[in-house]
Amino acid sequence: MKLTTKREELVSKLSIVSRAVSTRAATQALSGVLLTAADGRVTLAATDLDMGLETALDAEVAEEGSVLLPGRLLAEVARSLADSTVEIESREAEHDVEIHSGSSSFHLRVLSAEDFPKLPSAEGAPSLKIASKALEASIDLVARAASRDDMRPVLTGVYVAASATEMTMVATDSYRLAVKRTELESDLGGEIDANIPARALRELGRILASEGVDEAAISLLTNQAVFEAGSITLTTRLIEGQFPNFRQLLPESYEHDVRLPRPEFLDVTRRVSQLAQRNAPLRLSFAPGELTVAAETPDVGDATETMPAAFEGEPLEIGFNPEFLKEGIESVAGDEVLLRLISPLRPGLLQPVEGEDFRYLVMPIRLNV
Structure with missing residues (x-):
């Protein structure tokens, strides 16, 4: 050579x-x-x-x-x-x-x-095309919620279901759940039903962002997926096993729907989270008209900040993992975020004020009163 x-x-x-x-x-x-x-x-x-x-x-x-x-x-x-x-x-x-x-x-x-092993080839296999913009956006929102614990391999993937003009991506690490539904620009011309490793999808997201191509081609083989974007081909094994039924994990109703200004809520969460160290929770205390965000780490210090909130009813205090909460707020598009709550020991849901195309469920942390 x-x-x-x-x-x-x-x-x-x-x-x-x-x-x-x-x-x-x-x-x-x-x-x-x-x-x-x-x-x-x-x-x-x-x-x-x-x-x-x-x-x-x-x-x-x-x-x-x-x-x-x-x-x-x-x-x-x-x-x-x-x-x-x-x-x-x-x-x-x-x-x-x-x-x-x-x-x-x-x-x-x-x-x-x-x-050196021979890489899987999509030659001769049916190819489905999805707009890069939709694929990249969905991966960015959902893949972060996948588990990194190889002891539970089924949760290290992103469940992808797509047919006709609709695609849904789901990921969970059992502490949070991200669901993104996307309307596709054109008919897929086939079906996708696979649990794809989150690592491979994150890599695909990087490729789509750097290559600047309009669409990506997906071919599903036996236990393998092949993605083609521009001059790059990515192959990945598929994850075997039953992915959790995410619809059963989402509560049917909530006691409180709180609309919050997203930039301010995110800034407050970031500031106060600096004092939520060593697995300390971030405390959200709701009272009529306001939200107080607080954190305390023994032998380090504490922080508290209050902001306006459209909350009504009896006061409610709930704790969340600060990183999971921050990532959820970051993932919601728009100037406002809707935080839906049931009780201090039930999960909270973050979503856009308009529509349910994206939902981010996060489990609470039991607070020591």
Whole structure:
């Protein structure tokens, strides 16, 4: 294999696929990036078996071929080069590649390409297209609520259900629940019903934001999903197991619907949360016409702030995880947020004042009076 390409584009593409390079795999091949040169371009691929990323860039290919190189080291070397072009040539006798750029020369030992797994392909599989803007927005709102605890793998995913012109995304870590319903611009032409790892969807969200493409293509295979956005292909395994019935988790009615100015509520929450350390809850005390937000951490200090609130009825005090509450307020669009409450020991719901396209349910923390 022998090729010449632009350093800037090589660095950009390596920064994308490197996110799928494994850092702790027993198989050394999973720590590599596979370079395949053919037909005037070079394809870069990496996988940790859970997620795979593949992309391509233009190159002058003098000799076709493929080689597997240490992913992180290759990316660091490429970033450090000073010249605008890079030459990469494999040396079979030495079991390495020579990277030449300007007056710099590097030799990197190759890894065993035979051990690199073949990435799933969407070729021949039905492809469903969704507008990038809708997909990116839904991922941004919902994926943060997914669990990061691998002991409960079914909760580390985002449940995606879509058909006709409607898509719903749901995630929960058992402490909060985010549900986003989106009206699609055009008929999907098929159905999606899958629990997709939140990590893969967050990566897809980054790709959609950086690539600037109008739509993404989704193909569902047996236990795998393939996403194509511009020049990038992302593959991910699907999570097996029954995702919780989110509709049963949402209360049917609430005792209090409190409209709050979103920017002020968010600012107050952020300020007071600074004193909610060591798992201390954020206290929300409602009285007619006002809300007092308070936090206290023993041996550190306390904070309190009062703001106007359209609350009526008997006073109510409820505690929440400060980070979960902040993320919920941040996720609601508009100048106002509707906080729906039942009692101090029942979950609270954050949603826009108009419509229920987005709902964020958060469990309370029992307060010590």
